[in-house]
Amino acid sequence: MPARLTLPAELIDETIDHLWDDSKALRACSLTCRGWVPSSRLHLFRTIRIRNAEDCASLIALVNSAPVIARCIRKLTLSAEYDGLDGDRGREDDAWVNKAADLLTRLDRVHTLALSRLRWDALTPETKQAFSGAFKTVQTLLLFEVRFNASADVLGFLSEFPALDELYFHGVSWTHESYNPFPAQWQMGSPEQMQLSYLFLDPRSSPTLVTEWLLNHPVEQRLRTIQLCWREMEDVKALGDLLQVSGSTLERLQIEFPSGLSEEVLRRNQLSISNNTNLRSLHFGGLDVSAASSRTFVSNQLFPWVGVMLGQVRSPLLQEVVFELELPDVPDLQSFDWVRIDQELSREEFRGLMVRFYVNCTERHGGQALVDQVKQAIEDKLPGFRVRGLLRVSCI
Known part of the structure; x- marks a missing residue:
């Protein structure tokens, strides 16, 4: 009688972990051996998305039949759809979410939650x-x-997440x-307080509300990554304060300001990244020349804040600077203060720095010739930096 081969449990788990995104293979594993079921089930139900009443009812029935599945769910998305219009905005078909209440009480291991519409x-x-x-x-x-x-x-909701x-x-x-949006429970001194490390704010949300919430939080937030689009033209003080308190903790900053933001506004609001001495990546987004050129500017150059912020960098750890441009045509590159940008990037402490330009050429009929012209034009405008660092230009 042949000897029975027993594989180490660690090897089995590692093999099944390798199949984490192959649901067909995972189902086959769970049917092959009873001992493989726990690992297979964890991956099969790790990520769950509920989009409507049918999805909700199916998951509830599944969890009722096998309660252990609830403990496998780590990433949960509840995403309603729009069902017509209310005036000029979509009407959410979200009544079914109330039916998930009993299910939610059984989810005690969710670490990623996405709510949509x-x-x-x-x-x-x-x-x-x-x-x-949950x-x-x-x-x-x-x-x-x-x-x-x-x-x-909004702030009361956000304050319900201690981890x-x-x-x-x-x-x-x-x-x-x-009148006073800050949560009342802050006065009571909750024993569990969040410590945020990553913040993303898009242009359709008010960045001021969330930023002031973080600044007034009982626990000082020291963010490692900030990615935001700031639309309040004359008031960037809250952002300046957030960068200040983030200090040496901040490693990655991706920022977009409205077209026409002047140097004076930055100085008046004391917005500076000089205190972020461990910054590794600086990303300038939303540099749309076609949109900006139609406005009136305090400066003769578009986006003067770019040169200002480059001049504020005091981090010896900076590894990359990224520019995202919307460019109608090559001559529009003249709108940037290239002399100042090249001067700042050519500082000796930036030797070896990687600078990337992602250029969206809105003139679609130029073909490869336009792409080559854009690349050559940007290279020609940064002569000082090209001898000290690495320059990459991509047209997208």
């Missing part, structure tokens, strides 16, 4: 309470087109501005 104020108190229990373990929160009644509701590490804020809106 939901009206938080339309949920029942029971559903909100069920969500609150929030305790969430480390990454993604909000996309979620609506609230008032700004205080939050990453926040993505896309198109979040509210109907009313609260």
Whole structure:
């Protein structure tokens, strides 16, 4: 009788882990051997997306039949769809979310939560309470087109995540501005306080509300990555304060300002990255020449804040600087203060720096000839930097 071969449990787990995104193979593994079921099941149900009432009912039935599945769910997305229009905005088909309340009370290991196209104020108190229990373990929160009644509701919601590490804020809106939006429980000294390291704010959300919330938080937030689009032209003080308190913790900054933001506004609001002495990546986005050229500027050059911020860099660890351009044609490159940009990038402490330009050439009929012209023009405008660093230009 042949000897029975027994594989080490570690080898089995590693093999199944390798199949983490192959649902067909994982189902086959779970049917092959009873001992393979736990690892296979964890990967099969690790990421769950609920889009409508049918998805919700199916998952509830599945968890009722095998309660252990609830403990496998680590990434949960509730994404409603639009069902027509209310005036000039979409009407969310999100009534089914209330049916998930009982399910939510059983999810105690979710570390990533994504909510899309939901009206938080339309949920029942029971559903909100069920969500609150699931929030305790969430480390990454993604909000996309979620609506609230008032700004205080937004901050009260965000304050329910004691373990939050990453926040993505896309198109979040509210109907009313609260007189004092900051959560009342801050006065009570909660024993569990979040420590955020990653912040993403898109242009359709008010960056000021979230930024001031972080600045007023009982626990000082020292962000490692900030990625945002700031639209308040005359008021960037909150952002300047956030960069200041992030200090040497901040490693990656991706920033986009409205066209026409002047040097004077930056100086008046004391916006500076000189205190971010461990900055490794600096990314300038939204440099749309076609949109900016139609406006009136304090400076003769477009985007003067780019040169100002480059001059503020004091980090010896800077590895890359990225520029994202929207460019109608090659002559429009003259709109930038290339002398200042080249001067700042050519500093001796930046030797070996990688500088990347991602250029969206809006003139579609130029073909490869236009691409070559753009690359050559940018290279010619940075003569000092080219002898000290690495320059890459990509047309997308």
